[in-house]
Amino acid sequence: MDDSGGAHGFTSVDSQARPGDWVQVLDRVAAEPFYAAYKQRLQELLRPAAGGVFLEVGAGTGDAAQALRSRWGAEVVAVDSSLTMAAQARARGLAQACVADGHRLPFGAGRFDGAWADRVVQHVAEPGRVLDELLRVVRPGGRVALADPDYDTQVLDIDDQDLARRVLRFRADVLLRNGTLAHRHGGLLAARGLDDITVEARTLVVRDPSAVDHVMGLRTWAHTAAARGHLDAADADRFVVQFDEAARTGCFTYAVTFFLTAGTVPAGWVRPG
16 A cells, blocks of 8 residues: 555554545555556465455455455455545445454464455554564465565656655655565565565556656655655755656656565464564
8 A cells, every 4th residue: 555645644544634535545556557467466476265264454445355355256354454444345345344453463373374465564663563463363374475665666767866866765765664675575474484485576667647646646755855854845846847847748757666475374383582
């Protein structure tokens, strides 16, 4: 789940003035072919089978959970930290959707055949603890899968590349709690003793600036950085001018790489520490 400029918006959806706006953001994301394709591949890495029971943590509107249930005939339980999102998932037909914190999942050990978290770890306060909870509730031989963009991989084609890097760095290091962690997910699974670890990369390339701006708020990042004291106001204004000029002339390109990571929980897995 992406955060379009607010301070970790998806960790505090219910406290926003208009929480329903986040539902619209997720719906716009779900309509993009890139997102639909990687989401399907992430579920394939879970190796779901009919009759299995799977968990999605940070399920948002529940559309991905619905897709897994429909495509593979598996049972899916969806949790999200937001009451707004859980209610939306239930309204869309996902009966087993509830509010829960990924740091403290309300399920017994080995309850699920697999679990996944899509664009969630980038937002959480304690990534290791959330990962340990995913592993705890999955049976031995089950799969855990993660997907996140890694904002260390960002590029943006505007005229002033130094300015672009400073704004992208703000996105990576300030706007997100764990914006550069995705390329390390494989290592985190290996350190926990998982087997059969798979890491795949999918790069989102955006040529239409309105698409990325409406979903991620990219055009606003520079002024957000200035408002928080990370960039001069004049540089923020210049960023927007160059952003708009790149869009006008057809030069605009933004890209960021997503990492899809999965592994198998071994027999006798014990939470570290």
